[in-house]
Amino acid sequence: MKNNFLKNTFMKYLFSTLLIACVSVLMSAQPKLNLNTGSIDFEWQQEEDGWHISCIKIDGKQIPAPKGYYTVLYIDRNPAKDLVDQDLEGKDFTFYPSKAEMLPDGTLKFSHSLRFGDVEAIWKVDPLFPSDIKVDMKVRLSTNGSVSIATPTITVFEENNISWAMIPG
Numbered sequence: 001m002k003n004n005f006l007k008n009t010f011m012k013y014l015f016s017t018l019l020i021a022c023v024s025v026l027m028s029a030q031p032k033l034n035l036n037t038g039s040i041d042f043e044w045q046q047e048e049d050g051w052h053i054s055c056i057k058i059d060g061k062q063i064p065a066p067k068g069y070y071t072v073l074y075i076d077r078n079p080a081k082d083l084v085d086q087d088l089e090g091k092d093f094t095f096y097p098s099k100a101e102m103l104p105d106g107t108l109k110f111s112h113s114l115r116f117g118d119v120e121a122i123w124k125v126d127p128l129f130p131s132d133i134k135v136d137m138k139v140r141l142s143t144n145g146s147v148s149i150a151t152p153t154i155t156v157f158e159e160n161n162i163s164w165a166m167i168p169g
Helices: 002-028
Strands: 032-036 040-047 050-058 066-075 091-095 099-102 108-114 117-125 133-141 146-149 153-155
Touching: 032 117, 050 153, 066 108, 066 117, 091 108, 133 146
Parallel strands: none
Antiparallel strands: 032 040, 040 050, 050 066, 066 091, 066 146, 066 153, 099 108, 108 117, 117 133
8 A cells, every 4th residue: 555655656746757757848939930931941940039041051061140120210300311321310229029920821921019010031942943031021110211221130140250251222
């Protein structure tokens, strides 16, 4: 009788411990999203401050230092034209998108709210050039002003690690 009691107590303790461990692992697993053209593969992971690009592969080769942040310049008036070309007009807001969803067609939609409006970025495989990824961005202003939208920063290379590169924007 004593052996059964000890065995049952041990089994309950073991089951509880395993259940807690499994729930902890599932709760700590961070959501991920992917977009793949066949030759280009992007993976995003949700972090505390938003959705980061966690992995970029081109033809199976991993690109170092993935980022995935966005920058929007905002000014609460019409900008001075001679300063716009030099990116000297407006305040920069750099962020990782706070929301992400995969749409039924495989397109990824990222969004983020800033004090002056909402930013939306749609990432999808370009139907005209299926090895390319097309990013459409828009800002819906909630206040008067002007914005300039930078191309999303997918990675950052140290200057001494660049021999030749180009990302059209």
